[in-house]
Every structure is written in structure tokens, then in C-alpha cells.
Amino acid sequence: MSKVFDIIEKEQNRQNKTIELIASENFVSEDVRRALASCLTNKYSEGYPTDRYSGHKGRYYGGCQFVDELEEYCCDLWRKVFDTDYHVNVQPHSGSSANLAAYMAVLKPGDTILSMRLSDGGHLTHGSPVNIVGKIFHVVNYDLTADGFIDYADIERKIRDCKPALVLAGASAYSRIIDFAAIRASIEKVCAELGDEAYRPYFMVDMAHIAGLVAGQAHPSPFGIADIVTTTTHKTLRGARGGLIFCRKELAGKIDSGVFPCCQGGALQHAVAGKAVTAEEACTPEYREYIRRVVRNSKAMCDEFIRLGYRIVTGGTDNHLFVIDLSETHPHLTGKRVQDTLDKHDITVNKNCVPFDKRSPVETSGIRIGTAAMTTKGYKEADFEAVARRIDAIIRTMN
Ligand SMILES: Cc1ncc(COP(=O)(O)O)c(C=O)c1O
Numbered sequence: 584m585s586k587v588f589d590i591i592e593k594e595q596n597r598q599n600k601t602i603e604l605i606a607s608e609n610f611v612s613e614d615v616r617r618a619l620a621s622c623l624t625n626k627y628s629e630g631y632p633t634d635r636y637s638g639h640k641g642r643y644y645g646g647c648q649f650v651d652e653l654e655e656y657c658c659d660l661w662r663k664v665f666d667t668d669y670h671v672n673v674q675p676h677s678g679s680s681a682n683l684a685a686y687m688a689v690l691k692p693g694d695t696i697l698s699m700r701l702s703d704g705g706h707l708t709h710g711s712p713v714n715i716v717g718k719i720f721h722v723v724n725y726d727l728t729a730d731g732f733i734d735y736a737d738i739e740r741k742i743r744d745c746k747p748a749l750v751l752a753g754a755s756a757y758s759r760i761i762d763f764a765a766i767r768a769s770i771e772k773v774c775a776e777l778g779d780e781a782y783r784p785y786f787m788v789d790m791a792h793i794a795g796l797v798a799g800q801a802h803p804s805p806f807g808i809a810d811i812v813t814t815t816t817h818k819t820l821r822g823a824r825g826g827l828i829f830c831r832k833e834l835a836g837k838i839d840s841g842v843f844p845c846c847q848g849g850a851l852q853h854a855v856a857g858k859a860v861t862a863e864e865a866c867t868p869e870y871r872e873y874i875r876r877v878v879r880n881s882k883a884m885c886d887e888f889i890r891l892g893y894r895i896v897t898g899g900t901d902n903h904l905f906v907i908d909l910s911e912t913h914p915h916l917t918g919k920r921v922q923d924t925l926d927k928h929d930i931t932v933n934k935n936c937v938p939f940d941k942r943s944p945v946e947t948s949g950i951r952i953g954t955a956a957m958t959t960k961g962y963k964e965a966d967f968e969a970v971a972r973r974i975d976a977i978i979r980t981m982n
Pocket residue numbers: 607676677678679680682705706708753754755789790791792815825
């Protein structure tokens with residue numbers, strides 16, 4: 584037997600025994616795994632099935648009749664999950680690929696993107712200088728308030744001053760509701776001041792982290808507000824690893840070209856199948872109940888940390904995650920040391936920068952905690968509170 588299966592077994596054991604608190608991870612169903620491991624991995628399918636919205640029709644390979652059916656079915660399901668008539672492209676290999684393809688679809692190199700900075704909770708693909716997005720585009724970041732909340736007034740100011748070609752909302756480590764409608768209102772206000780013809784930015788939402796909450800109606804939806812919505816399918820959506828791009832119908836052709844042929848080659852139809860099963864599951868009442876429990880558990884665990892004397896960025900959480908800021912309460916500890924120590928106790932978290940962090944992204948002054956994965960494993964509020972106390976006991980032994 585291949586050595587690979589030994590390694591997979593070791594990883595399976597690790598996943599069985601650890602308490603998984605990485606906010607971007609989850610455990611998929613057996614059906615998702617079956618789809619991912621199916622014969623669809625053998626099939627090439629560059630291009631698109633006959634599409635209702637975009638000008639792109641047809642594949643560059645024969646034998647696509649069944650993957651055409653699959654991809655159309657997958658698109659229909661995702662529109663149903665988010666109750667939207669937006670066009671959807673289900674081919675992005677990942678969240679990063681989805682974001683790059685979306686930018687390439689509607690922007691020119693050198694255009695300005697207004698986004699949240701990485702150290703404040705944004706993602707690499709929101710324009711970090713080390714990412715290709717930061718190398719191709721000019722990036723301006725909006726600020727947070729002193730308490731760590733998105734500063735909506737700063738967004739409006741920077742739209743007016745910098746005239747970005749694209750305004751991006753969304754984050755990897757932000758524990759509060761994002762007010763998409765407020766950002767749209769600022770865009771409209773500035774456009775009206777300048778005269779509509781003179782300036783009109785795209786509004787894009789990267790809902791990778793909160794997509795499951797949007798589907799479960801535990802977070803306001805960006806549909807009908809944003810021009811483009813990107814997401815991953817493997818975080819709170821609890822599905823196959825991959826990305827999706829939604830857009831207003833008039834952008835369908837641009838978005839589809841942005842994915843293929845601009846940024847990707849053949850679609851991964853086994854991944855499309857996994858995403859379709861994910862969408863089927865996300866349409867069920869059980870899934871909506873799961874999301875409600877994720878959010879309840881996150882609040883319970885966060886409150887327990889506050890009770891134990893920890894400082895939480897923004898003082899709490901509205902979603903599936905929160906960030907503990909150790910800089911004042913535990914100035915001698917880095918996020919990296921806490922992550923490494925918890926690893927030894929079979930508790931998995933990730934180090935995370937906190938707003939205005941004086942430490943580098945390698946060391947950090949915080950850790951990010953999420954409840955989506957362990958809620959899938961059946962943890963309830965009392966279990967998460969007990970884990971918070973266990974983490975506190977471990978941190979107390981560190982000097
Ligand atoms: C907000 C956000 N966008 C995009 C991504 C990128 O997703 P992927 O790792 O699938 O490329 C992430 C991943 O953590 C994310 O948090």
C-alpha cells in the first residue's frame with residue numbers, strides 16, 4: 584500500500600483526537616468526501632456548460648454531457664442556498680483563485696482596491712504586498728476604530744479621497760456584523776456628489792468566513808447590495824474545499840472570462856460535485872440549526888474568556904469567531920507561543936495579529952478561535968466554556 588495512506592491515517596487520528604478551533608476549518612460529510620473522491624477527477628472540462636447568463640458557451644473537450652449537467656445543477660443549488668438570482672461561477676479552485684479572478688474580471692493592473700488590511704483581519708488576497716493582488720493593483724486600506732470595529736466613516740472618506748475602482752468588504756478575522764448596506768450607501772453618496780458618470784466603483788464582498796451564516800440567516804446578506812460576492816465553500820459552509828463567485832447578471836461574461844481562461848484552466852469537476860453536495864446540505868433545516876448553534880457556541884465561549892479576564896478584540900462576537908488580544912493581559916506571550924503550546928495539548932488554534940499589533944504576523948499578539956468545526960462534532964455551549972477554562976489553565980502555566 585502507498586505510504587500516502589499511512590500518512591492519511593495519521594492525519595485522521597490527529598483530527599479525531601484534537602479540539603479543532605481554527606475558524607476556517609470544518610468537517611465535511613461522507614457524501615462530500617464521496618463526491619470528491621469520485622471518477623469526476625478523471626474528466627477535463629475547460630469552458631462552461633450552456634449558460635443562461637454569460638456569453639460563454641461550450642467546452643473545449645468532448646464527453647462533457649454529464650459534467651455539464653452537474654455544473655448547471657451546482658449553479659442552481661448555490662443560487663437557492665443564498666436565495667439569489669445572481670450569476671454564479673462554481674469553478675474557482677479556492678477562495679484566493681476566486682478573488683484574483685474577480686479582480687482580473689473587472690479591474691486593470693494599477694487600479695485601486697480599497698480593503699481591510701491583513702493585520703486588522705483582512706485576507707492576503709485583499710491586497711497584501713506579499714500577495715499577487717498587492718503586486719498587480721494599488722491597494723488602500725480603511726482603518727478600524729480604536730475598539731477594533733470597522734470605521735465606516737473612514738471607508739466613505741477614502742472612497743471620496745482615493746476613488747478606488749473596487750471597494751472590498753469581508754475579512755478573515757473580524758467578529759462583528761459587517762454592514763454591507765452602509766458601505767453601499769457611502770458609495771452611492773460619493774458617486775452622487777461627483778456625478779454618476781464621473782465615477783462608479785465596483786462593490787465586492789468576500790464572505791468566505793461568514794458565508795454559512797449568510798446561508799443560515801445569521802448574518803445580513805450581501806446579495807442585492809454588492810456587485811460581486813466571492814466565497815470559499817469549506818469554512819462555515821462545511822463543504823468541499825473551493826471557491827465560488829456570484830455577480831450581477833450584467834457582469835456574468837466578465838466574471839466567467841476572469842476565471843477561465845484568465846486565471847484557471849480546466850474545471851475540477853470532482854470539486855464541483857463536492858460543492859454541489861455542500862449546497863444540497865446547506866439548503867436543509869438541519870444546516871440552519873447548525874449555524875444557529877455555531878453562533879450561540881461562539882458567544883458562550885467568548886463570554887467565558889471575558890469572565891476569565893481576557894481581552895477580546897471589539898469586546899465580543901456576533902459570528903463564529905473571535906480574536907483574543909494578549910498584548911495587555913499577557914504581554915510576555917506571543918500568539919505563536921500560545922498556538923504551539925496548545926498544539927502540545929491537542930488543542931488547535933491559530934496565531935493572529937490584533938489591530939495595531941506591534942508584533943510581526945509570524946509572532947503576533949493574538950489568537951483566533953472559531954466554533955464551526957467543534958459544533959459539527961456535537962460540542963454545546965458548556966463544552967466550549969470548559970475548553971475556554973482548559974486553555975486558560977494552560978496559558979497560566981506559561982511564563
Ligand atoms: C476572507 C477570505 N478570503 C479568501 C480566503 C482564501 O481562501 P483559500 O485559502 O481557499 O484560497 C480566505 C481563507 O482563509 C479568507 O479568510
